[in-house]
Amino acid sequence: MQNEIQSAVGFAHAKPEKAAELGDLLVSFAERSRNEPGCLGSWINQDAQDPHLFVFYEIWATRKDLARHLGQPYMKEFLADRDTYLQKDLEVRQLTLAGAPEQDGPADPADPAEMNQRYLDAYAARDIDAIMAVYAPGAAAVWEPGKSVSGDEHRAAVVEFLTLDPQLSAEVVESYVVGDTAALVVDWSITVPSKPEMTGTGRGLDVLKKNARGEWRYVMTNPFGSV
Incomplete structure (x- = not known):
């Protein structure tokens, strides 16, 4: 990389x-x-x-x-x-920087579905910067049905959520790519030991766009987007 x-x-x-x-x-x-x-x-x-x-x-x-x-x-x-x-x-x-030396770290995936694993890895590491880095600037996340957050509000919501020590898993079950836009249907499950009412499963819909550098980034994550 x-x-x-x-x-x-x-x-x-x-x-x-x-x-x-x-x-x-x-x-x-x-x-x-x-x-x-x-x-x-x-x-x-x-x-x-x-x-x-x-x-x-x-x-x-x-x-x-x-x-x-x-x-x-x-x-x-x-x-x-x-x-x-x-x-x-x-x-x-x-x-x-032209001619920059190579450095360690994962390369950006060519397949948008692989961003799902990067998202999971960032959550598992409790790395707020890595979590936010999978999103495009101005991207939105549906935090509860009918309500999306973005920017500083999104970051603050993730920081608060991480204090609950959530255990998250997700699998891409369908992937559709048209040009620089991708839609992923994702089956997910979450366990929140301190808040059992938040524990559950679902099927979400995520949308990604390829930026000018050819990198896939989420522009919308909606865990309630597909039923």
Whole structure:
């Protein structure tokens, strides 16, 4: 498996009257980023000839670190309101390290059904980062019939659930792939010793999408999705 180091370079063209405010905001973002897990560096530059152009460059240890950063509330808020500051939309390119040395770790599966085992392994290890890493940014999970959670709410729900020491098993019984989208029908069982009322079995429906790097990631997990 190739080294997972991820970089991003971007160009922000400020409205003239918003340049100073945007510059201060981006510098504060870089400072916050440098304190986040997995950040190897974050810098803001101002073009020497165009004071309204800001160039940012950041490096992250893994894809999941970068994804977690982009999911931070302050990043979501800025991206939603960026037109307030910008003459034109952000230009961003995500980069991978060319010629990086190989590292230990499982390769991303070519078969989306194999993501089921990665999900189970992450739960068995009680590794919250590994659990969230099987999801695409913005993915949703149905936590109870009729209610889905995503982002920070999803992560918090999983953290709380893990305190109950759940024992989870799941088997893919049907798999359908159309282009970059896959649907898995999954038979599951769960045992929660401290809450017997949560112990049970079911048949769920999960949806995955292949991202730009060719990796399968869940965009929806619904244990109540198929009866």
